[in-house]
Amino acid sequence: MANGATREAVMSAALRIVSEGGLEAMTISRLAEVSGASNGSIYHHFGSRGGVVGAxxxxxxxxxxxxxxxxxxxxxxxxxxPDLAGRFLDWVVAEPTRAEFVYRASVAGLIEENGKAEFKARVMAPxxxxxxxxxxxxxxxPVPLWALDAVVMAPVHECARRYLADPEGFDLKAIRPEVEYAVWAIVRP
Structure with missing residues (x-):
């Protein structure tokens, strides 16, 4: 496999493993088995299991x-x-495995704090x-940048988590207008 193909195969395998068995199931040996990459190649590209999680x-x-x-x-x-809030919810529905991964990895303490704040600030700069x-x-x-994700989007995060826990039982479409209004209410002058 070429370098880019190996990296992509490992990332795809990581998502698949997490969706099937949770974060605990994502080991280097399981990543190698599912991706077809060697253990050494995974360590070369990511440094460790934590490197895969971080990437x-x-x-x-x-x-x-x-x-x-x-x-x-x-x-x-x-x-x-409100459109921002709605697009966030749309992404959660379209990418439930990635969304669940983002939430689980964040609270599990698996993301190295070194550079995390700078990364989020850079991505959220626009x-x-x-x-x-x-x-x-x-x-x-006025709302500080750090609060955009943690405070302003809090209603979206809560509803996204509820949806991910029970996609059939939690009607995200029905509550979407309330969520969008709640986000607006946080920042309106």
């Missing part, structure tokens, strides 16, 4: 934020902010810039 987390989180970025346009903030510009125009109340 998958960064890729998935960046994909999530990337799904939200098209909402950042010149519409009034009261339409863009959101932060949009929010800062709209705050300066008086369309939003």
């Amino acid at each position: 998958l987390y960064r890729e998935s989180f960046a994909e999530l934020v990337g799904a939200m970025l098209p909402a950042l346009d010149d519409r009034p903030a009261w339409t863009v902010v 959101l932060g810039e949009w929010f800062a510009a709209r705050t300066a125009r008086g369309e939003l109340r």
Whole structure:
């Protein structure tokens, strides 16, 4: 396998393993078995099991934020902010394995803190810039960048977790307008 193909095969295998058996099931030997890569190749590309977890987390989180970025346009903030929340929920429905991985890896303490804050700040920079510009125009109340994910999107996170725990029983479409309004209510001036 070529370097890029090996990395992609390991990342795909990691998602599959996590979806079938949880984070605990993702071992280097299982990754090698499912991906077809050698143990040595996995260590070469990722350094450790934690390196695979970190790479998958960064890729998935960046994909999530990337799904939200098209909402950042010149519409009034009261339409863009709910759209951001809706796009987040759409991504969770479209990518439940990645979404569940992001939540599980975050709370399991498997993501190395070294560089995590800088990574999230870099990925979320376009959101932060949009929010800062709209705050300066008086369309939003001031919210620090760190709070965009932890505080502003809190209603989205809670509903996403409930949906992931019971996709058949938790009607995300039905509650979506309330979630979008709740996110707007947090930042409206």
